Amino acid sequence: MIAPDELRRIASWSRELTEAEFEEARRGISLKSYGKGSYICHVGDRLDSWTGVADGLVKMSTTSKTGKAATLAGMRAGAWFGEGTVIKGELRRYELVALRETRLALMRRSSFLWLFEHSAAFNRFLVHQFNERLAQFIALAETERTLDSTGRLARNLAWLFNPTLYPDQDRTLAISQEELGLLAGMSRQIANQGLSKLAELGLVELGHGSVTILDLDRLVRYEG
């Protein structure tokens, strides 16, 4: 059970629900905290809750057969994910790690399925979210081989500030350059060079263990 104000704060979709739907969501959600670096789940876990990031930063990653770690996505506060595994009742295919102190909102499967059956607003949110993710996926396929490392970094960084997926206002993200490198598929040193270049161009501002976005529009479109 979660307080109404808290739910409205962390879930944009909750603000569109009817009163009855909102109550079902509220009753089905509990909050859980994770320390920096701790695992939320491993591959093969049965985490059958639909999951929202209330505060913090989560990375979705895999480890290849050769032992190489790759980050597939970073999720900031406001992100909701896992509907695939909840709907299909599958096991988790990726690792989830809290990159810093993080609080998650866990919605039990029965509440998710009830909203999925009954709420037009809830389904509208899911469709918008699928759309946004698909657009990102297509952009990835399109530009992966044409952008240089700085371009790929810029795109990955901009994704963390997708206003549909993460509707909060905060322009500053606490993340190390090493994690940004993992996210963009490059070494820490190359990520550092790319960030310096983006900072020179006035697109971002670098802090110690943090990045502030100054010009999201230009960052999204950066092509070198």
Next chain:
DNA sequence: GCATTAACAGCCG
């Protein structure tokens, strides 16, 4: 050329 790993000094929290 452009990337990777290793190493290291320096700085911040």
Next chain:
DNA sequence: CGGCTGTTAATGC
């Protein structure tokens, strides 16, 4: 002190 940054050197595709 521990973690992160910024830089350089050696090496590889």
